[in-house]
Amino acid sequence: MTKELLKGNIAIAEAAVRAGLTAYFGYPITPQTELLEYLSKRLPELGRVFLQAESEVAAINMVYGAACTGVRTMSSSSSPGFSLMQEGMSYIASAEVPAVLVDVMRGGPGLGNIQPSQADYFQVTRSAGHGDYHSIVLAPASVQEAIDFTTLAFDLADEYRHLVVIAADGQIGQMMEAAELPPMRALTAERPAYALTGAKDRPRRTVVPFHMQPEDQEAFNIRIQEKLEVIRHKEQRSTEYATDDALLLVIGYGTAGRIAYSAVEQARSEGMRVGLFRPQTLYPFPEDRLCELADQVEGCLVVEMNAGQMLDDVKLAIEGQIPVEFYGRMGGMVPMPDEIYGRIKQVYERLFARVQTW
Numbered sequence: 001m002t003k004e005l006l007k008g009n010i011a012i013a014e015a016a017v018r019a020g021l022t023a024y025f026g027y028p029i030t031p032q033t034e035l036l037e038y039l040s041k042r043l044p045e046l047g048r049v050f051l052q053a054e055s056e057v058a059a060i061n062m063v064y065g066a067a068c069t070g071v072r073t074m075s076s077s078s079s080p081g082f083s084l085m086q087e088g089m090s091y092i093a094s095a096e097v098p099a100v101l102v103d104v105m106r107g108g109p110g111l112g113n114i115q116p117s118q119a120d121y122f123q124v125t126r127s128a129g130h131g132d133y134h135s136i137v138l139a140p141a142s143v144q145e146a147i148d149f150t151t152l153a154f155d156l157a158d159e160y161r162h163l164v165v166i167a168a169d170g171q172i173g174q175m176m177e178a179a180e181l182p183p184m185r186a187l188t189a190e191r192p193a194y195a196l197t198g199a200k201d202r203p204r205r206t207v208v209p210f211h212m213q214p215e216d217q218e219a220f221n222i223r224i225q226e227k228l229e230v231i232r233h234k235e236q237r238s239t240e241y242a243t244d245d246a247l248l249l250v251i252g253y254g255t256a257g258r259i260a261y262s263a264v265e266q267a268r269s270e271g272m273r274v275g276l277f278r279p280q281t282l283y284p285f286p287e288d289r290l291c292e293l294a295d296q297v298e299g300c301l302v303v304e305m306n307a308g309q310m311l312d313d314v315k316l317a318i319e320g321q322i323p324v325e326f327y328g329r330m331g332g333m334v335p336m337p338d339e340i341y342g343r344i345k346q347v348y349e350r351l352f353a354r355v356q357t358w
Helices: 008-018 033-045 056-068 079-084 086-095 121-127 143-160 170-174 214-234 254-269 287-294 310-318 337-356
Strands: 004-007 023-026 049-052 073-077 099-105 136-138 163-169 176-179 238-241 248-251 274-279 281-283 299-304 324-328
Touching (some): 004 008, 004 143, 008 033, 008 099, 008 163, 008 170, 008 176, 023 033, 023 056, 033 049, 056 073, 056 086, 056 099, 073 079, 079 121, 086 163, 099 143, 099 170, 121 163, 136 143, 143 163, 143 176, 143 214, 163 170, 238 287, 248 254, 248 287, 254 274, 254 337, 274 287, 287 310, 299 310, 299 337, 310 324, 324 337
Parallel strands (some): 023 049, 023 073, 073 099, 099 163, 136 163, 248 299, 299 324
Antiparallel strands (some): 004 176, 136 281, 238 274
């Protein structure tokens, strides 16, 4: 296979098609509209289902219905539209049917603007609908990762019968890079055991998103927590650069992590012992590896395109082992490498001075 120049939104859409996406339901909102527009042509060409719903609320409930039939289904939106999907996401989680959602994040709060942001971190990792559950959340930092994570998202959704969110800031959705698409997977007529397909020659099946008795609801929640514990154990993903001898660890995901890489390279070229840790799953947060690195370094700097949301997960994972500093830009502002480098230099010099006094 060869690489081709692809925009992030188009790459996610085509990767979903090749992963077996059978039914898409969505509503246009910048900066993810190209994803929906591409699928509006591509899916009907293949005899598959595309429907532009009247709202995000309608779209997520259509995803719920399609997921109950056992087909691979997806929706996509951007920050305020994703907020409208929260109730439907909770119903999908309660019914334990697989679905994939894409959130191409924009500036906020409120309607905000159409610039890239990472201010949905709390929304995708903490809320994503009411109740005691978390979605699996994948955070690409390039068009190639967006493609790879889209395929992975469908596989994880099916494996765990669970919601998977691809959290891509607007920069990832709009940027163009050379990337390689996977081969087309053949669709199969076989449906999973839970699928509602019409009980003509089999026992009746039901998908129930609630339990009226508190004892039953608690038992269901316990089962969800057991599933999440398996996910936390097996699905932590991250990547790192120059961490072997690092004194300072820079932590960033998505576009912020990608830009931080350039700043870390500059710091390294000037003799600073700085490394980069980039979470690829926001849930489960890659706390195991981060805790190992916290034992090796003297401090860390979290870089985000928000006011400090992943910062909470870093602090929870490290549990006071080392100092945690923060640098962020908000409202759709993207930090430049020299900004991050300047903050790295400040923090590093302070850390190095402290180490020298020991």
